[in-house]
Amino acid sequence: MCGALKKKILFVLGGPGAGKGTQCARLVEKYGFVHLSAGDLLREERQSGSENGELIDRMIKEGQIVPVQITLSLLQQAMIVSGRELFLIDGFPRNFDNLQGWQQQMPDEDYHVEGVLFYDCPENVMEERLLERGKTSGRTDDNAEAIRKRFRTYIESTMPVIDYYAKLNKVFKVDATPGPDAVFEATRAVPVALAASMSCTPQYCTQQLLGTMSFEENVTAFYMAFAEQQLEQMCQSLGNMRLVVQNDAAQHDERLAAAPTSDADDTQLAQEIAVRQEMLRACELKAQSLGDAAVQQLAKACAAADDIDLVLSCFYVCVELQHATQAAVAPFTATVARIFETQARAVVARVAASKASAPVNEHGYIERTFYVEALSEVLTGATDLMNAVADVTTDTAILQRVLSPLHETCSAVALEIVELYAVDARMSAWERRAIDQARRLPGDSADGDEGAAVEADESLQMIDLFLDELAFVLRLLTSYGAFTRSLCAALDCGGRSAFARKSQELNGVYLLLERFYVFQSVHKATEIAEVQELERGVFVSSMVEDVSFVLHKAVFRASQSMNYHTALSVVSAVVDALESTYLDAVVNLPRRSFTVPVLDLEAKPASASGADDNGGESDGDGGVSFSDLLLQAVDEDLTRSAQDEAKLILAINSAFLSGEFVATLEAKIQELADSTFPDDAPLLECLPKPLRELRDTFRGIVAHEIQEVLTRGIRRHLEPRVHRVVAERLEFTLTPAQYDACGVQSSALHRLLESDVLRNPLLRRYEAALCAAPFEELVVLLVTDLTQWLEAALVRSRKPFNDLGALQLERELSATLQRVSELAPNASLRGTFTRLFHVALLLNLLQPEDVVDYADSLAADLSTSEIETFLRLRVDFDATAISRALHRLQDALTAKESTP
CATH class of the missing domain: 1.10.357 (Tetracycline Repressor; domain 2)
Incomplete structure (x- = not known):
């Protein structure tokens, strides 16, 4: 608003790996700049859930360039919110499109570019730095090929921008080849060179000059300015001298505290400080004689045009002269x-x-x-x-x-x-309106419908x-x-x-209104929810995306409030809306009256496919035959069953994604608490219901509905098939010829696995219709069932084993594990086969007494009675030897339990 107090910007440019970020951090610490990174601002906005954030996310995913207008608006907002005057903008403008956008959107009278801080560094040095950084950074673009592409982009796009400002004499070049400390020493000269052009505050200029002028040089400058009645320069030199004297005294005290010096050294240092203090007092006395002149200068500036910088400079002189301060306050x-x-x-x-x-x-x-x-x-x-x-x-x-x-x-x-x-x-x-809504109980209205x-x-x-x-x-x-x-x-x-x-x-x-918005938006999303295709063949409820967007936006707005109790209230409202409205809506999805697209089953019951070609019995009047009515009833029943199953799958997907966005929301709230309210009680610990419980509830819904899907479909057909195949088709007392043949031929168990599991149309439909993680969970549960059924079938059928049969069982189990793992490559299924592999281990023992050698691992999964059951399946194991082995096993386990 105040034209003279416009934002002053220094662009920081250089090649990838030139060290721009490192030097910016040091400049911020040393000189009080505000450091803004265009890339960081875009990333923050992308994660905020705002309209611009969604646009940025979509364009990045589609490989498009984010419009420069968005970047500029983020930079502009960041500068305004900071309330500061001096800015380092890192990595912008990257090209002429950025530069033209800046010149069109950022008026120079408000946002003045003082120059470009250019870190010049050879490509081989930058490449070496980036490759070294890539070992630990985790950045995918810190590899040799990507680095060279970035160099080409920098040379072709960014260097022309630097050349443009060089023609305006606005490029401050720094050799970035040495280490960070040496580069910073070279960088420190840049703020000094800019001091006049940036119209810095007098104290800012004083700090810069202090780094380059000695006490004696400032004394000389003071007397020259005093003689010429240059009040501002005189006060700057006076301020520098005061800072030097203060620094001398502080350093002297620190030196004495750290390592006491000799009396001679201490006396010499004290004398030097005393001499400088005396010289400072003399200069201050001389300066005070110009107090009236300083006040008159201020009065003249106040009476002139509205030049705030001139008025500030004159007031600064009066303050530095101390005795003139009181007289200057009123007009200023x-x-x-x-x-x-x-x-x-x-x-x-x-x-x-x-x-x-x-x-x-x-x-x-x-x-x-x-x-x-x-x-x-x-x-x-x-x-x-x-x-x-x-x-x-x-x-x-x-x-x-x-x-x-x-x-x-x-x-x-x-x-x-x-x-x-x-x-x-x-x-x-x-x-x-919000107050009225807050007072109204759910469903409470005159006609019974308004509440809903x-x-x-x-x-x-x-x-x-x-x-x-x-x-x-x-x-x-x-x-x-x-x-x-x-x-x-x-x-x-x-x-x-x-x-x-x-x-x-x-x-x-x-x-009040944020709570109103949260509850009404969640209520609306759950009431008008539709079927939404997440990806081809994968359907979810539209309320998942709608509610996630609303709640993330509410949390983001709460983070902007900068008020702990406001943020806590909004976050509590978010949790309340999730628990009271959204959770019930997810649970009730299978009972909602909407239609989910269903993939056709590859196999239908014989009753549906084996219709009588003769048309069945007719009613004699050319009407619908009994067979047609029966087929129609079967088709309707199949359609109804498939639709129920599709709704169940949609509910699983929706509950899974709900758990994911609740976890993301939890992380966002934790980040908000850590960054904005680090000294207050953690937000997540002050909620009426912990978010992790809601997250676990949604995951529990997924697990429950997956069990329901398995029970309705695959389990009821597969379990009896497994028992029948084990009882009727598998043999484990093998001759060497039979064992060799089993190695090259497909066994009944493998054929069952291929037909009823790997190529099961229901399972393939689940794979196509479920999100990846729930499907893997379903596979884990199904494989767990399969291993339990195999074990139970072996026990129930009392299958006899010889040594080759035991080897064949182990071979079949390994092959089965390998095949079913293809269904869920990201899940570990070996744990589900642990008991079966222990059974195979028991059956492959050379003699029953060897069971003692594996007591610890076997006892972790099998009871003594179960071990006995499987040992007795070996036809070549003597019953007396088995009993003796079990006694020794029991003694070993008892001894282990009694050992402290």
Whole structure:
């Protein structure tokens, strides 16, 4: 808002691996820049769930370039929210399209590019750094081929941008070949060279000059400026000398504390410090003689045009001269307040003009972005001015005197804009509606139907837009309030000011409407849920995506509030909506009246396929035959059964995805708590119901419904087949010739596996219709059943084994494990075969007494009676030897239990 306090930007460019990020971090720490990375901002927005975030995510997935307008809007918003003046923008502009977009969208009077900090580094050095980084970074683009592509892109696209600014004498080149420390030393000269052009605050310039001028050089500069009546340069030199004296004293104390020096060294250091202190006092006395001149200079600047930088510089001189400060406060305060009020009122006038010309949509609302932009402009303008004043003086009393009128004007104008916005947004009407809804019990209405009604799309869209705006307004107000409290606590009036009360009021309205939006949106999503195709043949309920979007957006908005209790209330509402509305809707999906597309079964019952070709018995009058009626009834029953199964599968997919988005939501909330409220109680631990319980509930639904699917379909046909094949088709007392033949021929068990499991049409349909993870869970459960049935069939049929038969069983089990693992390559199925492999181990013992050698592993899965049962299946094992072996086994297990 204040033209002289515009944002000052330094682009940071260089090849991949030049060390831009490292140097930016050091510049931020040393000089107080704000570091912005275009890539980081895009990633954060992509994860936020906002409209722009969805667009960015979609374009990245489709391999498209994100429009430069989006990147610029994110940079602009980040600069405004920061409330700061000096910025390092890393990795932007990458090409001429970025540069042209900047020049079109970012007016120079508000966002002035001071230059380009160019880190020049040979390609071989950068490649070596990136390859070394790739060993630990996990980045997929840190490999030789990708690196060289990035180099080509940099040379072809970014270097022309650097050349453009070089022609304007705005490139500050730094050799990035040495190590980080040496490069930073070279970089430190750049802020000094920029000090004049960036119109830095006097203290900022002082800190830079202090790094390059000695105490004696500053004394010389002071006397030269004093002689020429150059007050500002004189004060800068004086400030430098004060800092040197302070640093000398601090370093002396640290040296004494760390390693006491000799008396001679200590005396010499103390004398040097005393001499400098005496020289400083002499200079201060001389400077104070120009106090009247400094006040006159300030008065002249205040009477001239509204040049805030000139006024600040003159006030800085008065403060540095100390005795002139009190005389300077009144004119300076009046001038700053007048300049700011003029500019703030101009913003209000523009708001009125924008309102008068804003088009009205079909719902009677106008585009309200200009309100938020105006509020941001006023608060940012006040913040910039206050920061500038605080850079000049840290005296609390002076700050309160100077900033109070400025804060009062800013608060009044901000509240005026907020009030205008609230009227146009119909905030009171929305508030009344939300309160009425909150008081109404579910299903409680005069006609019995209103409680179940859903909000219209237009209504929810308007309240969503309003909440987006209100969240940003709250962030602006909260940030400004926190800033003023940190700068001068007296400005806040202990939280009793009109500004603070209005912020609290808006926070309450936001919380009320956010809860209203969450519950109504979840209710609407569950009521109007439709079948949605996630991918070819995989169907879910549309409410999963709708509810996930709404809840993630609500959590993101809560994170912008910067208020712990607000965030906790919103997150609690999210959990409440999940538990009270959404969970029941997922559980009841199989009973919903919608049609799910169903793949045709590859096999139908004989009753459906073996119809009488003669047409069956007719009713004699050319009507429908009995056979036709029977076939029709069978087809209807099959269709109904297939539809029930399809709904069950849809419910499994929906519950699985619900558990996934709840887990993601849980991670987001944890991230919010860690980053925004690190000193408060963890949000996840303060919820009425832990999110992990909800996540586990959804996973429990998946497990239960998978059991139901298996019970309805495959289990009832496969279990008796397994028992029949084992009892009637498998033999395990083999001759060597039979054993060799089994190695080259397909056994009955393998044929059963191929026909009834691997090529089972029902299982193939489940594979096509289920999400990958639930299908793998289904496979694990099915294979677990299969191994249990095989074991039970061996026991029930009392199959006799000889040594070759035992080897054949082990061979068949290994082959079966290998084949079924193809169904779920990402799942480990070996654990489901543990008992069967232990059975094979027992049957392959050379003699019964060898069972003692495997006591620990066998006893973990098999009881002593089970071990006995399987040992007695070996026809060549003597009963007495088996009994003796079991006694020894029992003794070994007892001894192990008694061992401490």
